Amino acid sequence: MRKPESDSAASAALDRLRLLEARVDALAEAVEVLARGLEGSPMAEPESHRVREAATRAHELLLLAKAGRRAG
Helix, strand or coil, rough: CCCCHHCCCCCCCHHHHHHHHHHHHHHHHHHHHHHHHCCCCCCCCCCCHHHHHHHHHHHHHHHHHHHHHHCC
16 A cells, blocks of 8 residues: 555656656747748848747747746
8 A cells, every 4th residue: 555655755756747748848849939930041041030030939938838837
């Protein structure tokens, strides 16, 4: 039979794992947005408007993830 302390520790570890997964997902999405914004022909200079929009979207995603951590 499991001890209550081990159940509590397992639950806390699972919560931390879920939080880590959410952070990794948010970071991966932000990096993907930045990469798409920087895509273009290999010889072309990146368009500043497209890069700015991608960076803004990535920042928004990271802020949303941070807000979700506080609420959760």
